[in-house]
Amino acid sequence: MKYLAKLFAKRKNKLEIGQIVVISLVFATAILIVITSLVGYAGLQARSHRQAVGREKGISIAEAGLEAAIWKLNNQAGYTGESNTTYGEGTYTITVTNLSGSSKLIRADAYIPNASNPRAKRSIQVTANIGTTNIGFNYGVQVGDGGLTMDNNAIVNGNIYSNGNIVGSNGARINGDTFVADATGSISSVIIQNNSYSHSISNSTVGQNANHTTLTTTTVGGNVSADAISSCTVGGTAAYNSRLSCTVGGAITTPNTSVPTDPPSIALPIDAQQITDWESEAAAGGSLGSQSISGTTTTLGPKKIVGDLTITNNSILTLTGTVWVTGNITFGNNTTIKLSTGYGALSGVIIAGVSGSSVVGNISPQNNARIHGSGTAGRYWMLLSQKTSTSTAAINISNNASGAIFYAGSGRIDVSNNGGAKEITAYRVHLNQNAVITYETGLANANFTSGPGGGWEIADQTWQLLQ
Numbered sequence: 139m140k141y142l143a144k145l146f147a148k149r150k151n152k153l154e155i156g157q158i159v160v161i162s163l164v165f166a167t168a169i170l171i172v173i174t175s176l177v178g179y180a181g182l183q184a185r186s187h188r189q190a191v192g193r194e195k196g197i198s199i200a201e202a203g204l205e206a207a208i209w210k211l212n213n214q215a216g217y218t219g220e221s222n223t224t225y226g227e228g229t230y231t232i233t234v235t236n237l238s239g240s241s242k243l244i245r246a247d248a249y250i251p252n253a254s255n256p257r258a259k260r261s262i263q264v265t266a267n268i269g270t271t272n273i274g275f276n277y278g279v280q281v282g283d284g285g286l287t288m289d290n291n292a293i294v295n296g297n298i299y300s301n302g303n304i305v306g307s308n309g310a311r312i313n314g315d316t317f318v319a320d321a322t323g324s325i326s327s328v329i330i331q332n333n334s335y336s337h338s339i340s341n342s343t344v345g346q347n348a349n350h351t352t353l354t355t356t357t358v359g360g361n362v363s364a365d366a367i368s369s370c371t372v373g374g375t376a377a378y379n380s381r382l383s384c385t386v387g388g389a390i391t392t393p394n395t396s397v398p399t400d401p402p403s404i405a406l407p408i409d410a411q412q413i414t415d416w417e418s419e420a421a422a423g424g425s426l427g428s429q430s431i432s433g434t435t436t437t438l439g440p441k442k443i444v445g446d447l448t449i450t451n452n453s454i455l456t457l458t459g460t461v462w463v464t465g466n467i468t469f470g471n472n473t474t475i476k477l478s479t480g481y482g483a484l485s486g487v488i489i490a491g492v493s494g495s496s497v498v499g500n501i502s503p504q505n506n507a508r509i510h511g512s513g514t515a516g517r518y519w520m521l522l523s524q525k526t527s528t529s530t531a532a533i534n535i536s537n538n539a540s541g542a543i544f545y546a547g548s549g550r551i552d553v554s555n556n557g558g559a560k561e562i563t564a565y566r567v568h569l570n571q572n573a574v575i576t577y578e579t580g581l582a583n584a585n586f587t588s589g590p591g592g593g594w595e596i597a598d599q600t601w602q603l604l605q
Contacts, residue, residue: 195227196260197603200248203230204264204596207244211266211594216423222253229253236480242266242594245604265600270484271586273407275543275561278314278577282406284528284550284566288312288328292553292569296577297332301403302566304328306342310569314577319403333360337400347374349398361388365397406547406563413524416487416586417442420462428465431455437478439486449473457519462489466500467521469507476510477519485517485543485586491524491532499525499549501533509542518543518560518581525549528566535559535573543581 202225210217211234219232228250235243245263249256278296279286285302288294288310297314298304304318306328318325318336325339334344340354347360353367361374368382375388377396421442428445429438431453440459447463449455450471458478467490469475477486491499501523503509509519520543525532532549535557544551546564553559554570561581569575 193258193260196248196250196258197262199225199228199230199250200246200260200262202226203232203246203248204244204262207232207234207246208266208594208596211242227251237265241597259605261604263602263604265597266594267597271412273412273586275407275563275581277563278561278575279567280406280563281567282547282565283403284564286566287568289569289573290571292571292573294569294575294577296561296575299401299404304336317401319401321400323400335398335401351397351400362386363394363396363398365394406545406565408522408545408547408563410493413489413493413522416460416489416522417462420460420489423459449475457486457488460487460489464492465498466490467502469503469509470505472506472508474508474510475519477517481517483517485520487520487522487586489522489524493524494526496525496527499523499532500530501544503533503535503542505537520545520586522546523549531568532564 203223207217207219217234219234221231222229223231228248229252230246230248231253233245237243242265243263244266245261247259247261250258276297277299278294279298281298281300281302283302286298286300286304288304288306290307291309293311293313295313297316298312299317301319303324304316305326309329310327311329311331313331315332316325316328316330316334316336321337323336323338325334325336325342327341329343331345333346333349334342335349337350338352338354339348339350339356342356344356344358344360348356348358348362348364351365353362353364353370355369357371359373362370362372362376362378364378366380367376367378367384370384372384372386372388375391376384376386377391377394379393379397381392420440423440423442425442425444427443429443429447431449433451433453435454437456437458439457439461441461443461443463445463446465446467447461448468450473452472454474454476456476456478458480467488490501501521503521509521521533523532523546525546526548528550530550531552532546533544533551535544535551535553536555538556538558542559543561544559544564548565550566550568551562551564552568552570553562553573553575556572556574558574558576560576560578562575
């Protein structure tokens with residue numbers, strides 16, 4: 139019995155020990171599972187945290203890349219993007235897509251720590267627009283104090299504003315309104331289709347209304363308001379204070395208590411700072427010596443040419459940016475100058491000469507030179523001379539050369555031999571016989587690039603997070 143009792147006790151002890159071992163194993167397994175889960179959770183949280191930090195760093199790196207891209211667009215000619223540029227704890231790649239001449243899509247892809255083995259990647263994009271300046275050419279011809287001379291059968295299809303006198307000749311015609319400024323401003327020997335405004339007018343024909351202090355030897359189809367009228371024919375009403383040998387078809391008012399005031403002098407539309415900005419924009423594209431282009435097709439711009447630019451013999455020149463020629467410009471022999479389609483909605487500029495020079499800055503588009511815009515309606519080339527002398531022409535347009543805006547704020551423009559233009563602005567203008575200026579209404583709202591001071595900038599509300 140004692141033996142059986144001992145055997146039973148041994149078996150019971152072994153059974154209890156086995157149970158304890160099993161229970162211990164179960165608890166150990168459970169604890170191991172919990173520890174493993176906690177370690178895994180901690181690792182997951184750590185990875186998640188690293189990824190979150192990486193994503194935040196990625197956005198910072200991508201935005202730094204965008205800022206660098208904007209700077210390079212404004213300061214490095216021909217910038218089109220870059221790849222795997224190191225910045226901080228990562229790298230970025232910039233892709234630039236042209237939307238138009240004044241708009242680009244810029245994408246920045248940032249990688250932490252690099253593109254080949256990224257822990258995090260962020261992609262953002264923005265639209266960048268180039269700063270522009272609006273220059274309102276509101277008249278077919280605008281003239282400074284030097285005034286306007288019109289020879290036989292010269293025609294302006296559009297309005298004229300002149301700070302100096304307008305003197306016409308046989309058949310000279312203005313198909314629009316005509317303004318001459320100040321108390322000495324006068325109009326003589328011109329056929330004016332619409333209305334006229336100046337201190338005095340003589341030997342002219344006005345199709346609509348005439349508003350002057352004195353009106354002499356003039357036929358007016360509409361109404362007249364003046365201080366004194368003489369040797370005239372008025373189809374409509376007339377208001378005046380003195381009258382001598384005038385026929386008036388309509389009602390008469392005398393005395394005239396509302397004698398017209400003289401139109402004020404107005405500044406020409408481009409200031410010196412704007413020209414300096416355009417010069418800087420051209421120079422940012424690099425410099426060349428004098429260029430002679432003959433019988434070929436080529437592109438140019440933005441570029442500063444230290445010397446002269448000559449284009450002849452059926453050449454075709456496409457301008458891709460602002461060009462500044464420090465010397466003189468000659469277009470001749472059936473040449474074609476046009477804007478790149480990349481200009482889109484913008485107009486372009488060619489500058490001749492240097493500030494303050496009375497010697498250089500001559501522009502001569504002759505012999506059937508054709509100057510075109512970008513193909514978008516209302517977009518033009520402006521040829522601008524900085525020449526200060528009026529003893530010789532700063533710009534001489536002849537032989538059917540046409541199609542551009544011509545500007546000589548301190549010089550003289552001559553148009554001769556059937557030459558023509560879209561618009562002319564100068565200190566002094568001389569339209570020789572048969573010259574024709576035909577104004578287009580789009581010139582009242584012409585947009586040009588405004589130089590590096592108003593260069594590429596991120597458009598509002600275009601920031602996008604892609605990834």
